[in-house]
Amino acid sequence: MSEFLGYERDDGSVGIRNHVAIISTAPYANDTVKRAADIIDGAVPITHPLGRCQTKPDVFQTYRTLLGYGTHPNVYGTVVVAHAGEIVDGDELAADVAETGRPSDSVNIHAEKGVMNALKRTVDSARDMVQEASAQRRVPADMSNLTFGINCATSDTTSGLCQHKATARAVWRLIDEHGGRGCFAETPEFFGGENELSERAVNDEVRDEILERVDNWDKRLQATGYDVRGAQPTPDNMDGGLTTIEEKSLGALVKSGDGPIQDIIDYGAKIPDDSGMYIMDTPGHGAESVTGIGAGGAHFMVISTGQGHTLSNAIMPTIKITGNPGSAERVPEQTDVDVSEALVGDETFDWAGDQLWDEIEKVVNGQVTLSEAMGESQFAIHRIGPST
Amino acid sequence: MPDRYLQVVEPSDNVATALRELEAGETVTVAVGDEERTIEVQEDVIFGHKIAVEDIASGETITKYGKSIGNATEDIPAGTWVHVQNVESNYGRGDLAGDEQTATVSE
Numbered sequence: 001m002s003e004f005l006g007y008e009r010d011d012g013s014v015g016i017r018n019h020v021a022i023i024s025t026a027p028y029a030n031d032t033v034k035r036a037a038d039i040i041d042g043a044v045p046i047t048h049p050l051g052r053c054q055t056k057p058d059v060f061q062t063y064r065t066l067l068g069y070g071t072h073p074n075v076y077g078t079v080v081v082a083h084a085g086e087i088v089d090g091d092e093l094a095a096d097v098a099e100t101g102r103p104s105d106s107v108n109i110h111a112e113k114g115v116m117n118a119l120k121r122t123v124d125s126a127r128d129m130v131q132e133a134s135a136q137r138r139v140p141a142d143m144s145n146l147t148f149g150i151n152c153a154t155s156d157t158t159s160g161l162c163q164h165k166a167t168a169r170a171v172w173r174l175i176d177e178h179g180g181r182g183c184f185a186e187t188p189e190f191f192g193g194e195n196e197l198s199e200r201a202v203n204d205e206v207r208d209e210i211l212e213r214v215d216n217w218d219k220r221l222q223a224t225g226y227d228v229r230g231a232q233p234t235p236d237n238m239d240g241g242l243t244t245i246e247e248k249s250l251g252a253l254v255k256s257g258d259g260p261i262q263d264i265i266d267y268g269a270k271i272p273d274d275s276g277m278y279i280m281d282t283p284g285h286g287a288e289s290v291t292g293i294g295a296g297g298a299h300f301m302v303i304s305t306g307q308g309h310t311l312s313n314a315i316m317p318t319i320k321i322t323g324n325p326g327s328a329e330r331v332p333e334q335t336d337v338d339v340s341e342a343l344v345g346d347e348t349f350d351w352a353g354d355q356l357w358d359e360i361e362k363v364v365n366g367q368v369t370l371s372e373a374m375g376e377s378q379f380a381i382h383r384i385g386p387s388t
Numbered sequence: 389m390p391d392r393y394l395q396v397v398e399p400s401d402n403v404a405t406a407l408r409e410l411e412a413g414e415t416v417t418v419a420v421g422d423e424e425r426t427i428e429v430q431e432d433v434i435f436g437h438k439i440a441v442e443d444i445a446s447g448e449t450i451t452k453y454g455k456s457i458g459n460a461t462e463d464i465p466a467g468t469w470v471h472v473q474n475v476e477s478n479y480g481r482g483d484l485a486g487d488e489q490t491a492t493v494s495e
Contacts, residue, residue, distance in 0.1 A: 157405045157436040160453070161395060191479045192455070218479075229477045241405065241436035243450075243470065244477035247457035306436070326435065344393065344407050 002178055004364045005138035006145065009073060010101025014141040016299050016364045017074035019044045019315060020129040022122060023066055025090045026051040028083035032107075032115050036081075036122040042130040043079075044314045046379060051088040053387045059087050065268035065381045068295025070097035070104070072315050073145075076133035077103030079125045081118065084110040103129050138366065144179035146364060147271050149298030149316060150255055151185060153286045155233075156240020156306030160251020162323025162343040162352065163304045168257035169353025170302070170360060171277070175259070179275040183298055184256045185282040185289045188217045188232065192246030193253045200261045202276075210264050213281050232284060240306045240324075255304050267382050268295035286311045287380035290318075300363055302356065308334040311378060312371035317363050320370070321356055336370050390419035396441060398454035399423075403438040403470050405452075410439065430467040438470040450475050 006014040023046040024033040030047040037045035046069050050062045070078040070093065078097045082090025094106035105125040112118040148171045152159055174180035190197055194214040201207035221228045233242040242248045262276035268291075271278050280296055282289040286309070290301060294316045301318045303311050308331030312318035322328060325340035337359050339352035363369055371377065393408040399421025410416070410433040418425050418441050425441055433439055438452070444464040449456045458475045468474070 157438070158407075161397070161405060161407075192457070228479060238472055241434075241438060241471070243438070243472055243475045244458040245479050246455070246477060247452055250453040250455055250457065324436070 002143050003140045004143055004146070004361070005366065006141040006364070007074075007076070007136055008139055008141065011071070013073035013297070014145040015073040015075070016146075016366070017315070017317065018076045018133045018136055019074055020126055020133055021046055021069055021072075021075050021078045021315065022126055023070055023078055023080050023093070024048065024051075025066065025080060025082040025088040025093060026086045029081040029090075029109060032109060032119050032122060033081050035119055036079075036126055039123050040126045040130055042133070043126045044377075046314075048379060048381050050381055050383060052086045054087060054383070055385050055388060057384050061267055061384060062381055063088050063093065064266070065291065065295040066093060067096050068268055068270065068297060069315055070094075071100045071102065072294065072297055073299055074315050075102065076136065077105075077129035079105045079107060079122055079129070081122055082106065082108045084108070103132065105129075142178075143174065143364075144275065146174060146178070146300075147181040147183060147296075147298045148174050148360075149183050149290070149293040149296075149301040151286060151290050151293065151301060151303050151311070152189075152252055152255060153303050153305045153309035153311045154236045154240070154307045155242060155248060155251065156237065156324060157242060157251070158240075158322070158324040158340075158343060159304060159306045160254045162349070163306075163321045163339055164251065164255035165349045166321060166323070166337075166339050166342070166352035166356045167255045167302050167304045169350065170356040171255075172257045172259055173353070173357055174360075175275060175277060181271055181273075181275055182256075182277045183271050183280055183293055183296060184277070185280040185293055186252065186284045187213055187279075187281050188221065188228065189245075189249050189252045189284045190214050191218070191228070192244075192249040194249075197253055197256075197261070200258065202260050202262055206261060206263055210261070210279065213264055217283075236307060265296070267292045271296040271298065283382055285380070285382070287378040288382040290316075290378070291380050292382060300360065302360075305334070307331075310334060310371070310376055312369070312376045314377035314379070317369045318371050319356070319359055319363055321359075323352070333370055333374060390417045390424050394418045394439075396420045397452060400454050401451045402440060402442050402444055402448075403450060403452055404441050405438055406433050406435060409434055425466075427467045430465065431469050433469045440464045440466050440468050440470050442466050444470075 098104040171182040
């Protein structure tokens with residue numbers, strides 16, 4: 001199969017879902033967003049504690065991330081809800097979303113004279129968009145349109161030995177056979193493997209950029225006065241047998257395969273259209289990292305997990321794969337694909353890659369993942385500095 | 389026949405990952421590259437954790453994936469559980485920042 005059935009957008013992108021997003025620009029609009037999304041079936045609430053009292057680099061990062069969700073290929077239209085005149089401007093965000101040809105509306109709680117009027121406006125707008133979205137039909141589209149997001153979660157020693165190998169096979173199949181894109185992240189989890197990783201860069205500039213970003217993370221972490229070893233590996237990683245951050249990193253990098261790296265991009269920035277593998281500079285914090293990759297426009301996310309994890313995303317369907325034979329039993333709702341037979345049974349890693357690929361084909365054509373079916377999703381924008 | 393549930397990633401590794409529970413006192417055969425080694429397990433080891441496949445002296449590098457994953461903080465005889473209690477990372481020495489020991493940061 002080189003085609004899938006997707007939703008065409010005016011900006012040339014093709015979605016695998018047809019969501020209406022209701023996006024909050026500040027914590028004081030979160031309740032209105034959540035209430036509206038509770039009322040309108042099919043609307044996805046995007047809430048967060050940021051968007052005001054932030055320094056410029058954080059404002060840019062928050063704005064870029066929210067815009068990434070409003071203009072995501074899987075999003076049909078967006079209602080932006082703002083509180084008052086905030087540093088992340090609701091009208092500006094809605095206008096930037098509208099530039100991609102998507103339906104877009106902006107609601108301001110102060111301008112509406114309170115939350116009840118704002119809620120009514122948000123509900124009316126989201127309802128109309130959901131109805132319009134439901135009239136859209138899936139059409140055949142080339143798989144080269146697709147971007148594959150990769151993250152790991154609750155890693156253990158099976159991660160680098162098994163499921164990451166399956167993930168690497170599937171992502172490179174999308175890139176090499178279909179001309180798609182891949183994106184992995186979690187820069188602090190390159191520690192100990194950064195030299196080999198940087199050698200995969202397509203040119204010296206990208207190589208130096210990878211090393212510089214890893215060094216920046218090391219400095220940022222050390223500037224807190226604490227040791228990264230106090231935070232990584234995490235307690236669940238250690239339970240799973242991972243001893244040091246280097247061991248976690250070397251295993252984590254297995255999921256990116258060994259092909260060339262096109263570029264390393266900022267947190268939440270749009271993943272380039274050209275085919276190939278990209279890195280997004282994110283923390284190892286799963287919810288923050290996955291939120292960034294979603295903002296970059298990845299169509300779906302593969303979470304390669306050792307011991308199982310609830311980590312998922314509302315806009316980007318999230319497929320969980322494990323190679324730990326106990327995980328499918330312990331957390332069946334967090335196991336879309338179990339490839340442990342490649343680790344402790346008679347199957348091969350090529351078989352494992354095929355199992356994942358088959359699941360991806362189903363999901364991009366419309367089959368919901370376990371986390372989608374259960375309404376599981378997390379959203380957390382990474383912040384750079386303190387609030388002001 | 390080497391035990392397939394004890395996986396050594398690269399021939400230069402000095403640890404194996406247990407893909408089953410190991411019991412103290414059992415004798416296991418581990419494939420390290422083309423070589424087979426017979427080792428007595430020194431203590432119970434749970435799924436996913438590591439054992440030493442050779443005697444490792446205090447301060448020596450622990451090698452997995454053919455690369456350093458840290459240093460031994462004590463002598464680790466073959467068959468011993470290798471984890472946070474006897475291995476130290478070489479990374480992120482923020483705890484030592486400002487201390488003369490910062491100079492010991494290695495690659």
